[in-house]
Amino acid sequence: MATSDPVYLRVVEDIRRQILDGTLPPGSQIPSRAQLTRKYQVGETAARHALRALAAEGLVVGRIGSGHYVRERSELTPLHRWRFLDRPTPFAIDLQSQGRRVTWDWHSEPAAAGPDLARRLRVDESATLTRTRYVFRGDGRPLQVATAYEPLEFAPHTAEERRSLVARMYAHGVKITEVVESIHTRAPHQSEIETLELAAGVHVLHVERTHWAGDRPVETSDIVLPGDRFRMVYSMPV
Incomplete structure (x- = not known):
């Protein structure tokens, strides 16, 4: 990752990899913002941006009061x-x-x-x-x-x-x-x-x-x- 890339992209890439390779299967919970800041050594703003980016890609869904979860894969x-x-x-x-x-x-x-x-x-x-x-x-x-x-x-x-x-x-x-x-x-x-x-x-x-x-x-x-x-x-x- 180039040093000019936003720090939150490091979080996005790692979680995306875990979702795509099955480490985080459909329905599993994504770490909270506080957990992301500790695990990846980033600020809360970067953690929030990462969750938003993953949701925008359709990889995770947010549930009010519960957190973010890996989206279920639909059968086409x-x-x-x-x-x-x-x-x-x-x-x-x-x-x-x-x-x-x-x-x-x-x-x-x-x-x-x-x-x-x-x-x-x-x-x-x-x-x-x-x-x-x-x-x-x-x-x-x-x-x-x-x-x-x-x-x-x-x-x-x-x-x-x-x-x-x-x-x-x-x-x-x-x-x-x-x-x-x-x-x-x-x-x-x-x-x-x-x-x-x-x-x-x-x-x-x-x-x-x-x-x-x-x-x-x-x-x-x-x-x-x-x-x-x-x-x-x-x-x-x-």
């Missing part, structure tokens, strides 16, 4: 991205097939395209789109936030019309020929932390998905999932 749920594309709610059907009880709510409203959506849907920035926001829950726990955008001409107007997007487009004479997904990880926005009940340090998986009919994009979505709960599974025919 597989999401099969292409298996249920012809169903009304592919995400829900996928989890239900794995024995989860899934519920969701949604709300639709008109929204201006703006520069980003205009690029993604190849419409004017001033165009009005239908924006639909979904919140999915599994066994009562929030699991996914999805926001879908589509031109007004394709938007569903009744609950009956809120069926598979592929089927709904076909009813308009539009055949979906391709679904493109672009995935990246990022730090969550505050609203996502609250809606998805994310622990400190957890990043999200952001899926930008677009349905294409030939060379025309007819719907695009932003899908946000907790990065510590899911893994994406893709099937690529050869």
Whole structure:
């Protein structure tokens, strides 16, 4: 460690090593600030910064009045991205097939395209789109936030019309020929932390998905999932 590095990083690196190699297993208690100052010969400020850094990395969680503990490791749920594309709610059907009880709510409203959506849907920035926001829950726990955008001409107007997007487009004479997904990880926005009940340090998986009919994009979505709960599974025919 270079002498110019903050002293608290020495504490962070040692505790991180113990967590990753199993010396400190999930659920075990992290030494208190007073114990850290004595063990590592650092000040209380450095000990406090170290605990904050470990929490920000998602390695430990704080419990009021009890201290800090090594975070339990979640078993990642597989999401099969292409298996249920012809169903009304592919995400829900996928989890239900794995024995989860899934519920969701949604709300639709008109929204201006703006520069980003205009690029993604190849419409004017001033165009009005239908924006639909979904919140999915599994066994009562929030699991996914999805926001879908589509031109007004394709938007569903009744609950009956809120069926598979592929089927709904076909009813308009539009055949979906391709679904493109672009995935990246990022730090969550505050609203996502609250809606998805994310622990400190957890990043999200952001899926930008677009349905294409030939060379025309007819719907695009932003899908946000907790990065510590899911893994994406893709099937690529050869």
